[in-house]
Amino acid sequence: MHTTTMSIPISFAPLDTLPAVIRSGGVEADRCLVVTDEHVAALYGDAVCNSLVPKGLEPHLIVLPPGEATKSQDRLAEICDRALAWGIERGTPLVALGGGVVGDLAGFAAATLLRGIPLFQVPTTLVAQVDSSIGGKTGINHEAGKNLIGAFYRPIGILTDPALLKSLPTREWTSGLAEVIKHGLIADDALFTELETHMEALFDRNESVVERIVPHAAGVKVRIVCEDEFETGLRAILNFGHTFAHAIEKVAGYGAYTHGEAVAAGMRAALHLSEYKTAGFDAERADRIVRRIPVPPGLASLSIADLMDAMKLDKKVSRGNIRLVLIDRIGHAFVAGDIPSTLIEKTWAFAQEAIG
Amino acid sequence: MHTTTMSIPISFAPLDTLPAVIRSGGVEADRCLVVTDEHVAALYGDAVCNSLVPKGLEPHLIVLPPGEATKSQDRLAEICDRALAWGIERGTPLVALGGGVVGDLAGFAAATLLRGIPLFQVPTTLVAQVDSSIGGKTGINHEAGKNLIGAFYRPIGILTDPALLKSLPTREWTSGLAEVIKHGLIADDALFTELETHMEALFDRNESVVERIVPHAAGVKVRIVCEDEFETGLRAILNFGHTFAHAIEKVAGYGAYTHGEAVAAGMRAALHLSEYKTAGFDAERADRIVRRIPVPPGLASLSIADLMDAMKLDKKVSRGNIRLVLIDRIGHAFVAGDIPSTLIEKTWAFAQEAIG
Numbered sequence A, B: 001m002h003t004t005t006m007s008i009p010i011s012f013a014p015l016d017t018l019p020a021v022i023r024s025g026g027v028e029a030d031r032c033l034v035v036t037d038e039h040v041a042a043l044y045g046d047a048v049c050n051s052l053v054p055k056g057l058e059p060h061l062i063v064l065p066p067g068e069a070t071k072s073q074d075r076l077a078e079i080c081d082r083a084l085a086w087g088i089e090r091g092t093p094l095v096a097l098g099g100g101v102v103g104d105l106a107g108f109a110a111a112t113l114l115r116g117i118p119l120f121q122v123p124t125t126l127v128a129q130v131d132s133s134i135g136g137k138t139g140i141n142h143e144a145g146k147n148l149i150g151a152f153y154r155p156i157g158i159l160t161d162p163a164l165l166k167s168l169p170t171r172e173w174t175s176g177l178a179e180v181i182k183h184g185l186i187a188d189d190a191l192f193t194e195l196e197t198h199m200e201a202l203f204d205r206n207e208s209v210v211e212r213i214v215p216h217a218a219g220v221k222v223r224i225v226c227e228d229e230f231e232t233g234l235r236a237i238l239n240f241g242h243t244f245a246h247a248i249e250k251v252a253g254y255g256a257y258t259h260g261e262a263v264a265a266g267m268r269a270a271l272h273l274s275e276y277k278t279a280g281f282d283a284e285r286a287d288r289i290v291r292r293i294p295v296p297p298g299l300a301s302l303s304i305a306d307l308m309d310a311m312k313l314d315k316k317v318s319r320g321n322i323r324l325v326l327i328d329r330i331g332h333a334f335v336a337g338d339i340p341s342t343l344i345e346k347t348w349a350f351a352q353e354a355i356g
Helices: A015-024 A038-055 A073-086 A100-112 A126-132 A162-167 A170-187 A189-203 A207-227 A234-239 A242-252 A259-277 A283-290 A304-312 A341-355 B015-024 B038-055 B073-086 B100-112 B126-132 B162-167 B170-187 B189-203 B207-227 B234-239 B242-252 B259-277 B283-290 B304-312 B341-355
Strands: A010-012 A031-037 A058-064 A094-098 A119-123 A137-142 A145-152 A157-160 A324-329 A332-336 B010-012 B031-037 B058-064 B094-098 B119-123 B137-142 B145-152 B157-160 B324-329 B332-336
Touching (some): A010 A207, A015 A038, A015 A119, A015 A157, A031 A038, A031 A073, A031 A100, A038 A058, A073 B137, A073 B145, A094 A100, A100 A119, A100 A126, A100 A137, A100 B145, A126 A162, A126 A170, A126 A207, A137 B073, A145 A242, A145 B073, A145 B100, A157 A207, A162 A207, A170 A189, A170 A207, A170 A234, A170 A283, A170 A324, A170 A332, A189 A207, A189 A283, A207 A234, A234 A242, A234 A324, A234 A332, A242 A259, A242 A304, A242 A324, A242 A341, A259 A283, A259 A341, A304 A341, B010 B207, B015 B038, B015 B119, B031 B038, B031 B073, B031 B100, B038 B094, B058 B073, B073 B100, B094 B100, B100 B119, B100 B137, B100 B145, B126 B162, B126 B170, B145 B242, B157 B207, B162 B207, B170 B189, B170 B283, B170 B324, B170 B332, B189 B207, B189 B283, B207 B234, B234 B242, B234 B332, B242 B304, B242 B324, B259 B283, B259 B324, B259 B341
Parallel strands (some): A010 A157, A031 A094, A094 A119, A119 A157, B010 B157, B031 B058, B119 B157
Antiparallel strands (some): A137 A145, A324 A332, B137 B145, B324 B332
């Protein structure tokens, strides 16, 4: 339906350039909503507010509890209630300051408040900087599954400051690396080779490596989204490992795994299946990097029948067929729609054995 | 941000062509959600379902209570819960069968379920056929005001059958005429002249007049929306009478007035102000038609202070200024942003006097 030519305006710049990013997005308002979570507010809330005030943007901070459970209908309603009680207008910008949960939830609030107010994403986690802040997907979870309610809504601007990543807990950092690895595997063999070379430095968050890898990995996402904003084709490859991951997250209960951990586990499953489908594909080279991402034990205790049921509810299901993203060489992915359930069950059994 | 060239695919055709409309929208699904209300379900629910089944579209009917109170967060959640429990996929179409309440609510559900499923509007009221089904505005009410949460979401197709209007209660019919008159006043003097000529026949729902007027009035909306999908300019003129109307509906309590009745009252206020602002404008000629729309008494008992407060919460407010649509000749409207509050208060006093 939509046939727009899009560009995705990411500024890789320090956090205190936020007012300039907002103004260069054409916003003339004198007030600004900032939605964040308690962890991020403690680290960067004051800095953000202090940067906005002198530039004539009175901030109104909405601070939510951290964690996936926040991506709920109730929290969405809370943001809307508070924004409307404060008295927003159509030109009032909303800044989503945080990781994927804040970005998805606050982005959906921006998409639906007054049928859409200007949205700015300020991603503070690695996952958000290279993946979730890019591409306009917003939404909340539903008891039937993750991200089942939402909207495509373009941010006016994205401000990405890799220096913020120093404050990430280790588990969030390694979870983000899973998505970075995914971008290399599906669409950029040069990125993957760089990861192979610098994996130690990345685990240590070596500053110069991080400052090079973040824009590189974000660029992969930008390229794919620009070709397929509304996920009618190519964009599906970004779901490499994700159909497995969503099932793991759902069956284990949201919060047992980080999204990145579930994706790492899901990619190991998808690589196994990829090797089965493409003779000669060097899954071991790929898996050698993926399995560096620590995944908590527990997958082996989940019911394969439950995991299969959860997969069938995934949004990527088409007319009852489970479609999976596989890769046939490093840097190239494709969608396979013809995979028998029995094979997927065997893949789960492999993953349970391999991951524990 | 968006710079799409849009077209609005309306089929003026009998209700039983619905399956053809869905298929010509490129939908390949074998199932179909139908959202409607109890009144419409009683009249047309069976006919719609019976037309879908033989064309390979298994319908799942969601029937809601009639009335503005249905445009709520709770009913939205109910539609989403039931749709997800039934097991929709991204290609499953949703048919919004009803008036403006059903169209706005079910349209918003379609916009946000799985981040957007194919939407078909089947408007069954005059307001919906000439106005609310056209232009992609969807949404729900909030305690802070009407339509404060929503999305712009294009239907794949609109099926408009003027024959359905025979079953409308008189009050719904005359309410719809208010929007038809509005379209003439703001953008089509030929339509307004036709209304002057055929007002009696329209009140009698003369078949041939209705079949000519509905597409004519719908065409005015199409023209305006195609020039300004996201309401950044021209589209604002469609709100002629509406800033007053929204305030009336809110202060009187939703349901005391139909939307069309409130718009008729709001247009009388806006015409009065238009005459004040444009010397020589023949407000009496316009008002002669507008005042034919019956409006229940009670406006005079509302507090002008409350009405003013409600206006200031309207989405069209920009940086605290109340902007109003006025007309300077029949068939031409403009937005005035420089109207002092005292003048608006006087206009409310006039409307209370004139309408009672």
